[in-house]
Amino acid sequence: MALEIQNVSKTYMMGTEAVHALQSVSLSIEENEYIAIMGPSGSGKSTMMNVLGCLDTPTSGEYYLEGEDVSKMNDDQLAEIRNQKIGFVFQTFNLIPRATVFHNVELPLVYSGTPPAERILMANDAIERVGLTDRATHKPTELSGGQRQRAAIARALVNKPTIILADEPTGNLDSVTGREIMAILDGLHKAGNTIILVTHEQEIAEHAHRIVKLRDGQVESDVRPNRVGRNADVVLN
Amino acid sequence: MQIWEAFKMALSAIRANKLRSFLTLIGIISGVASIIAVMTGISVIQKTIEKEMSVLGTRTFQVQKFAAGGPTSEEEQRKIMKRKVVTVAQADAIREKVKTVDLVGSELWDFGYKAKYKNISTNSNLTICGGTPEYPENNTHYVRLGRNLSHEDVKVGRKVVVLGHAVAEELFPFTDPIEKRIKVDGRRYKVIGVFEEKKSAFGAGFDNYCLIPVTVFQRTYGRFNKQGRERSVNVTVRAKSAELLQDAIEETRMVMRFERNVKPGEEDDFTVFSNDSMIKSFNDVTAGVKAGAFLIGLIALIVAGIGIMNIMLVSVTERTREIGIRKSLGAKRRSILTQFLLEAIVLCNIGGVVGVLAGFGLGNVVSILTGFANAVPLEWAVGGLVFCTIVGLIFGMWPAVVASRLDPIEALRYE
Numbered sequence: 001m002a003l004e005i006q007n008v009s010k011t012y013m014m015g016t017e018a019v020h021a022l023q024s025v026s027l028s029i030e031e032n033e034y035i036a037i038m039g040p041s042g043s044g045k046s047t048m049m050n051v052l053g054c055l056d057t058p059t060s061g062e063y064y065l066e067g068e069d070v071s072k073m074n075d076d077q078l079a080e081i082r083n084q085k086i087g088f089v090f091q092t093f094n095l096i097p098r099a100t101v102f103h104n105v106e107l108p109l110v111y112s113g114t115p116p117a118e119r120i121l122m123a124n125d126a127i128e129r130v131g132l133t134d135r136a137t138h139k140p141t142e143l144s145g146g147q148r149q150r151a152a153i154a155r156a157l158v159n160k161p162t163i164i165l166a167d168e169p170t171g172n173l174d175s176v177t178g179r180e181i182m183a184i185l186d187g188l189h190k191a192g193n194t195i196i197l198v199t200h201e202q203e204i205a206e207h208a209h210r211i212v213k214l215r216d217g218q219v220e221s222d223v224r225p226n227r228v229g230r231n232a233d234v235v236l237n
Numbered sequence: 238m239q240i241w242e243a244f245k246m247a248l249s250a251i252r253a254n255k256l257r258s259f260l261t262l263i264g265i266i267s268g269v270a271s272i273i274a275v276m277t278g279i280s281v282i283q284k285t286i287e288k289e290m291s292v293l294g295t296r297t298f299q300v301q302k303f304a305a306g307g308p309t310s311e312e313e314q315r316k317i318m319k320r321k322v323v324t325v326a327q328a329d330a331i332r333e334k335v336k337t338v339d340l341v342g343s344e345l346w347d348f349g350y351k352a353k354y355k356n357i358s359t360n361s362n363l364t365i366c367g368g369t370p371e372y373p374e375n376n377t378h379y380v381r382l383g384r385n386l387s388h389e390d391v392k393v394g395r396k397v398v399v400l401g402h403a404v405a406e407e408l409f410p411f412t413d414p415i416e417k418r419i420k421v422d423g424r425r426y427k428v429i430g431v432f433e434e435k436k437s438a439f440g441a442g443f444d445n446y447c448l449i450p451v452t453v454f455q456r457t458y459g460r461f462n463k464q465g466r467e468r469s470v471n472v473t474v475r476a477k478s479a480e481l482l483q484d485a486i487e488e489t490r491m492v493m494r495f496e497r498n499v500k501p502g503e504e505d506d507f508t509v510f511s512n513d514s515m516i517k518s519f520n521d522v523t524a525g526v527k528a529g530a531f532l533i534g535l536i537a538l539i540v541a542g543i544g545i546m547n548i549m550l551v552s553v554t555e556r557t558r559e560i561g562i563r564k565s566l567g568a569k570r571r572s573i574l575t576q577f578l579l580e581a582i583v584l585c586n587i588g589g590v591v592g593v594l595a596g597f598g599l600g601n602v603v604s605i606l607t608g609f610a611n612a613v614p615l616e617w618a619v620g621g622l623v624f625c626t627i628v629g630l631i632f633g634m635w636p637a638v639v640a641s642r643l644d645p646i647e648a649l650r651y652e
């Protein structure tokens with residue numbers, strides 16, 4: 001079991017009113033699973049991603065990540081988990097604007113204390129995997145949306161995490177570029193990563209092998225659709 | 238995360254905001270520059286004065302009626318004016334009774350005279366010294382040409398003169414002055430020697446004088462000067478060695494007190510000073526100036542520090558999202574703290590370096606304009622940078638703590 005949450009709730013206080021973003025959600029995700037989380041706006045998708053990505057801790061419930069109880073960890077321990085085991089891909093890319101692609105990709109290695117020589121090799125390797133080698137010294141503002149998202153993916157995978165979390169990774173991209181990005185994620189899945197993808201587009205969700213639908217902070221459905229057509233290459237999973 | 242990484246991040250952030258960084262730095266620069274400029278300026282003057290004050294050798298001290306370097310208050314001035322004069326007889330007593338000294342000279346000084354050779358005349362700004370053969374040794378101003386005064390000259394009262402370099406140059410531009418007969422203040426003297434040149438940063442005063450036997454001076458000019466005051470002898474004394482200087486000064490004081498009937502418990506009615514004591518009293522004066530400059534600089538730096546804190550808080554707010562990104566990638570609190578703290582420290586030190594250089598430049602303007610020795614007080618430069626680091630540390634701490642404690646999700650959501 002790669003990730004397992006049990007009865008996880010997340011409650012936000014808006015003034016005196018409690019907003020239940022997640023209500024007693026339980027979910028198990030296997031290693032190398034490719035899972036899409038869907039649901040209407042405000043249904044708790046991002047909250048779920050933040051909890052799974054150790055950016056946020058649940059109000060109640062338990063979370064085991066590769067057997068470790070994450071729900072009791074402090075800030076710095078969570079930071080280490082994020083650094084070592086998780087790669088984030090955000091809808092808005094979240095690259096540091098004044099740093100080059102290389103320096104953005106290098107950052108997780110800096111925080112993991114990787115020696116500089118090794119860092120250069122690993123960062124360049126990750127940049128090559130997303131096909132951005134010729135843009136490595138460019139700043140994010142000099143790149144197209146698709147290129148920015150590829151840089152973000154390179155950064156997500158540079159530290160060789162097992163889990164990739166992508167929150168609406170194609171949300172800010174046109175459909176052609178979106179498909180390019182999805183192809184990269186498909187490739188990462190084939191290479192052995194666990195991929196958790198948030199989207200509200202059916203077409204994007206179909207890249208995954210399992211679709212979890214949320215509504216009002218609860219799991220509405222959890223299905224493994226039959227693989228057909230263009231995703232035949234990953235049916236073998 | 239290594240310090241070096243944080244350092245590179247800090248530089249990149251500072252570069253990304255050049256104008257704002259520069260404006261913030263003006264405070265630090267002016268604070269540091271003002272301290273360093275004043276310290277440099279004082280060092281320049283100090284170095285020059287120490288050189289100038291080294292008229293007395295390291296083994297020599299002087300006994301006189303008046304205060305060295307002038308009185309410090311009116312009250313003191315009145316007290317000094319009431320003192321009895323110092324006499325040649327007292328100089329003789331020192332020579333006889335103090336065992337730790339080997340040379341004791343007497344000097345009487347007056348100025349405002351003219352020297353003449355044939356039809357060449359000096360201005361009437363010549364200083365005359367009535368002295369003894371100890372003069373050159375005790376004043377470390379030696380005879381370059383001809384000979385020094387002899388004990389014979391003094392005893393017999395020969396009308397001979399040793400000319401200062403400037404006087405000799407003026408009266409004898411082309412000829413050898415030795416054995417020539419000149420007139421000083423209308424009286425005839427034979428030139429027996431010429432002093433070596435003694436340049437002074439404060440003007441040509443040290444060369445524009447002549448030395449005649451003290452006995453001739455007394456005979457010619459009498460007991461009273463032009464203002465009607467009784468003339469007082471400056472006694473120059475050389476200790477047998479530099480180590481004996483303090484002993485020699487003490488013994489000389491005792492002899493002088495005895496000769497002048499100073500009662501026990503009363504203070505000395507004469508002044509003894511050496512190079513050290515003059516330099517020390519100069520340093521006492523400059524200590525006040527230094528303390529003032531330091532205080533002003535300190536206040537400027539604290540104000541600048543508050544500016545740094547302000548700008549760092551703005552920077553943290555502006556870069557909230559960046560902080561969120563870094564945290565999502567695994568930056569721990571300490572990494573963020575180090576990054577922002579180092580940014581403040583680097584910022585302060587950039588200002589510090591510029592300030593130190595500007596301060597050196599400003600401080601040395603004095604030396605460039607006057608030809609004084611230039612000075613680079615490195616200890617103040619190091620001190621200035623250490624201080625900038627402390628300012629950066631203190632005023633950068635709060636913004637850095639704020640940055641490090643940001644919640645990653647809140648930070649990522651920040652627009």
Ligand SMILES: Nc1ncnc2c1ncn2[C@@H]1O[C@H](COP(=O)(O)OP(=O)(O)O)[C@@H](O)[C@H]1O
Nearest residue numbers: 012014019021040041042043044045046047048
């Ligand atoms: N920081 C927060 N403070 C208050 N309410 C929040 C906060 N984050 C999310 N919520 C609320 O929780 C619910 C779920 O939000 P979210 O997980 O972002 O939904 P989704 O990503 O599916 O659109 C929403 O009602 C949202 O308004």
Ligand SMILES: [Mg+2]
Nearest residue numbers: 042045046047
């Ligand atoms: Mg969302």
